[in-house]
Amino acid sequence: MAEIRCHSCGKTNPANSEFCSFCQAVLGSTAVGNVQEPSLNSEYHPTNETLPDPVETNQVSQGRDPSMEGKNPLAGLDNALPLEPTVRDLTKPVVYPVQSSETDIQKAYTLLLSQMVKDETKRPTYTRSAPKKSQSILRIVVAGILFFTILVPILWNKPAAQLPSLSTELILFDQKISELSPGATVLYSVDYDPSATAEMEAASWAVINQLMARDIQLVLVSTTPTGPVQAARLVQNIISTQQNQVGSPLPASQIINLGLIPGGSAGLASFSENPSFFLKDATEMQMGENPASEQTQPVLDLTSISNLAMVVVVTDTPETARNWIEQVQPWLGGKPLMMILSAQAEPLIQSYYEGGIRQVEGVVISVAGGAGYEELVGIKGPALEMWSAFVNASWIAGTLIILAGMIHLVYTQMVQEKQGSGEKTS
Amino acid sequence: MGYFIDLDLVGLNWLRQLILHWVVVLSAVAVLVGFANLFRTHWNKTTNRKPGSGFSLVTLVAMILTLVFVGFFGPTDPLSIWIFNNIQLPIEISLLAILAVVLIVASVRFLSRSPGVFSVIFISTVVVLIWGVASFPGLDFINFSSLRTWILQIPATAGARGLLLGVALGTIATGLRVLLGMDRPYEG
Amino acid sequence: MNLDGMLDNGMLGLFFVVIFGIILCTIFSFSRFQRISLRNISAFTDFVHEVSSAIETGQRLHLTLGRGSLNGVQGASAFIGLSILGKIVQSSYLSDYPPLATSGDANWSILSEDTYNKAAKEIEPDTRIQTDVNQMGGFTPMSYASSTLPIIYDQHVSLNVLSGHFGSEVALITDAAERSGARTLAGSDGLTAQAIIYSSVDDPLLGEELYAAGTYVQSGPQHLASLITQDVMRWILVLIILGGGLLHFLGILW
DSSP: OOEEEOTTTOOEEETTOSBOTTTOOBOSOOOGGGOOOOOSOTTOOOOTTTSOOTTTOOOOTTTSOGGGTTTOTTTTOTTOOOHHHHHHHOOSOOOOOOOOOOOHHHHHHHHHHHHHHHHHTSOOOOOOOOOOHHHHHHHHHHHHHHHHHHHHHHHHTOOOOOOOOOOHHHHHHHHHHHTOOTTOEEEEEEEOOGGGHHHHHHHHHHHHHHHHHTTOEEEEEESSTTHHHHHHHHHHHHHHHHHHSTTOOOOOOOEEEEEEOOSTHHHHHHHHHOTHHHHTTOOEEEESSOTTOEEOSOOOOOSSGGGOSEEEEEESOHHHHHHIIIIIGGGSTTOOEEEEEOTTTHHHHHHHHHSSSOSOOEEEEHHHHHHHHHHHHTOOOHHHHHHHHHHHHHHHHHHHHHHHHHHHHHHHHHHHHHHHHHHHHO | OTTTSOGGGGTOHHHHHHHHHHHHHHHHHHHHHHHHHHHHHHHHHHHTTOTTHHHHHHHHHHHHHHHHHHHHHOTTSHHHHHHIIIIIHHHHHHHHHHHHHHHHHHHHHHHHHSOSHHHHHHHHHHHHHHHTTSOOTTOTTOOOHHHHHHHIIIIIHHHHHHHHHHHHHHHHHHHHHHHTTSOOOSOO | OOHHHHHHTTHHHHHHHHHHHHHHHHHHHHGGGOOOOOOOOHHHHHHHHHHHHHHHHTOEEEEEEESOOTTSTTHHHHHHHHHHHHHHHHHHTTSSSOOEEEESSHHHHHHHHHHHHHHHHHHOTTOOOOSSSEEEOOSSHHHHHHHHHHHHHHTTEEEEEEEEEOOTTHHHHHHHHHHTTOEEEEEESSHHHHHHHHHHOSEEEOGGGGGGHHHHTTOOHHHHHHHHHHHHHHHHHHHHHHHHHHHHHTTSOO
16 A cells, blocks of 8 residues: 655655644645645545645635635635644644642542542441440449358358338238238239349248238239249248248148239239139149149139238339239228338339328338348248348448449549540640 | 229220220230240341351240240249249349449449539439448448438439329320320331 | 319319310411420430431441330330331431331330331332341340340440330340440330439430420421420429419318
């Protein structure tokens, strides 16, 4: 193939090229008289000689030299781009280094932004922050002191702490139980959580022993899911304790476990108004000599709960106690409602037995009440056994709160001041 | 309505009894639904091998065994009582023991968390109520029981009643909103 | 004048509830036209900020509804929790870690699942029904509390919301939240839980502040109406208590 050499850069181009493919200079030569009309015809190859120098031409298109017409579209035009000199002088584009004029701070911001954009696509992984050592040490120290405080009276058989004076409610409790006639039916509700077993069994031990010693019919019931098994456990423990006490046999008593009353306050309301609904298909469990025996017989002829001689509720929550008072007590027909409560329920139920209208006749509160009641009726139980440890732990807990609280406050202030001064110096 | 009015006067007591019985039955069924939910949660964790699936497997096995034994023998059977005495009871009581430590630590840190007059009053009241249960052996002359009784009877009861009145108003408002259909965050 | 006779038959209580309902409905009808300025409760200001922060940092929100019974007075506080859950889900459903709900009662686990799915469908109508976003804890207080601990520790939770009926076991939950570095907003109807919450939580809600949550998280005009109604009835109660005490002191009432 024929080639043509560019007059501007000296590179060779195919013969039919119009412009140099390297420097865009116009290729070939055309005599002035031989300029052809520009057209799309591929045979037309304008050359330098055919194109007039538009820089030297000062005529506008209207007044331009007619001889210029027909030469090329830009021929004779004033201010037209001077193709020849500029295009001829075109060389390979110079590569300029790309160097932005941004400052270091701007660069840092740019990097940060690009990092943030990258992080958006990543799912972050979080590790749990390690607990502060000081808090862990505090917990261990508190637990250790409490454990030691409770263990000492038990192991070394220290002299028992003084019992608080007997309250009116405790004396009334004993009175009401003493007034029960043999064969009376007493409803005993076991309504505490398993976690409160230690406290509530200690508080109720003497009461249930006293009830069983009076040869009454004890009907166990519960409104919590774990209540039936807790009631069975309590009675089993008492029976085994009685059997171990040689020389103090207690009269046999019939104990019936009715199980769970579901529905909370609605269930209690339904039970109060229509107890036979819950007794229709109830399984009677006779607990006494053979706790495992079951008899599917009609349990009680309990058409109304006013037929009961007494209702005893053992609970650790004020809400449950309130449910029994509000839903059941109005239907008792003057029969006593007695309560064995946890310490946390005492403030809220106080108004029910200290107010003008006594809806609760007798109350035993927590370990203190249980220990006092055991002392009153002469039954040694878990409340008296744990009383010294309980008092020691209470006093140590209070002392810990004050002393450790003040130490912690001072320590925190010192740490904050150190951090504050550290920030100032930096 | 039956709580406020004697429905026997209008002959509707039977309806109240019926609805109460339905509530009792539904509450018992809800316990089963909760059991199923618990089972499903731990089953998903175990089958999908999520972190902690080992504990979920133990939970599932314990649930099934307890359901089988207690369901067959009854909740007052010696075996059921054995399971309760030796598994559930020690765990729950241990958690309560941990709770005691947690509460004491929270009280210790309370003054540092929010120092102020009311914090001092709060801590002082807590300590008086704890110390007021009985006098320390050998220190019988230090007795906070009368102060404890006064705090329980007057300020604590007054504050509790005020709070409970507010809670009761909120409860009535919420109940009325639900009954009147104004508030249904759930579907249907 | 014998007040006991009136109190005995419960008519006074029914009358109170009826008046409450009438005022509530009246205020609800006009609440859209009212602009009420609410007092600032820092707990809710922090709550809005924490929800946004949790979404931006890709962490999870956890809400627990307590263990109160649906058919008792303890149910109302958990209903408030459902309203908060709906708003939380609407805000954070599309985040990296969707929120989780736990409860200690079977009824609340069902309702929280429904609330979750309803709110999720408002954000994404084609979303499938989620069945693993709510967990039922144990049936006893301690087992319920211990079932929430793995969620708080292991599920990247940055904010815990406690709204419902709790007992003393709430201390375990708040302690776990603090040890994991998460923030806690808590309220309960139980006084034992309120005492513990006051001493151990960053943003406690005491008394009826919990029942104002629906208004502060903008769950609807019905919450604002009930808040105003509560204020009105509270003043009426105060006047009754003070007036009744004065009349009793003067010997007019017995």
